[in-house]
Amino acid sequence: MPQDRTDLQALQGLTRVQLHAHARQYYKAGGRTEPEVALVVYGEARAVFKDYARTPGWFGRVLAPVLIWREASALRRLAGITGIPKIYRQLDARGVLIEYLPATPWPQARPSEVAYERLEALVQAMHERGVAHCDLRAPSNMLVGDDGTPYIVDFVARVCRGQVWNLPWNWVFRQFVGADESALAKLRVRFAPSLATAADRALLAERGPVERVARAIGERTREIVRFFVRSG
Ligand SMILES: Nc1ncnc2c1ncn2[C@@H]1O[C@H](COP(=O)(O)OP(=O)(O)O)[C@@H](O)[C@H]1O
Ligand SMILES: [Mg+2]
Structure with a gap:
């Protein structure tokens, strides 16, 4: 061995x-x-x-x-x-x-165009398994290897898909899937503007009320928790 x-x-x-x-x-x-x-x-x-x-x-x-x-x-x-x-x-x-992932957090790396494409495929595979990450707006939760392999960490905020009959929950799940997708759009606009499409920019500009709430929950979990810890 x-x-x-x-x-x-x-x-x-x-x-x-x-x-x-x-x-x-x-x-x-x-x-x-x-x-x-x-x-x-x-x-x-x-x-x-x-x-x-x-x-x-x-x-x-x-x-x-x-x-x-x-x-x-x-x-x-x-x-x-x-x-x-x-x-x-x-x-x-x-x-x-x-x-341990032999990789560098996204903001400190200079990921290639291919790495962005592979990250998108990874996020899609995660959604197909029934997990929405809900904290991809923190770019430190994504890493990239020297060979361009993307990685995702930190699943404490995740939302999982429910049983097929649970239509209301699965609607909620889809909102969080949408929030992950717009987090990737934001990542492109911020770190790789040449890859950001007009659709990416439009997605960020026109957020519906539901997605704003989903986003706020994903982004603010820690702030909310801190508030209760202080006042508790
Ligand atoms: N499996 C891993 N391999 C390499 N680095 C990691 C791994 N997991 C976490 N990290 C590093 O540790 C940091 C914090 O981990 P994370 O799970 O995001 O904790 P938190 O919930 O406190 O944000 C990440 O941003 C990343 O840089
Ligand atoms: Mg983290």
Whole structure:
């Protein structure tokens, strides 16, 4: 068995304390309403550990398990799609260990035209599996590899499609699919204006009331949560 494979197995078995001890870098330092997001290196193996265990107060106790469940269940539903990190292990209600993606966040990269096309196909594959991301307006949730492979992370805000009979919920789901699509239009207008079409610009200019609400929810989740944490 190659060394990196055994290292990965060992990494997947580490405890929370050991995972933090092997953190080479924190993408996010954590806060009152935020997880710690660590790059863990063990021998030749790497993984990313998203952990709310040190998030204090009722946010850490009550909301964090909901967010980790939302993230983990979406990753399981999307398993097998290239561009979505594998879930290695859910440690407990507050932490999840996922595949490390060898890629750069979209705003710091200079993605090629092909990368934008592949990102659009990835988002479509995600929607076909029944997951709307709802936070693609944060460009740091999209990454791109040196070879132009696009990746998507951070599924805490996701909305999943309901059963076929659940028409009202599936209508809501479609609004969030639309919000993801307009987030991509915004990404093109902002980072690759030469790729942005007239339709992209029109989509951003003429948002219907429903989409404005869907967008506001997707964008404002954290602000709303912060408001309640402050006043709670
Ligand atoms: N699997 C991964 N591989 C590489 N980098 C990642 C991975 N997951 C997250 N990151 C990095 O960590 C950052 C924060 O992770 P994210 O899941 O978006 O946390 P948050 O919910 O706090 O925004 C991302 O913007 C990205 O730069
Ligand atoms: Mg994020």
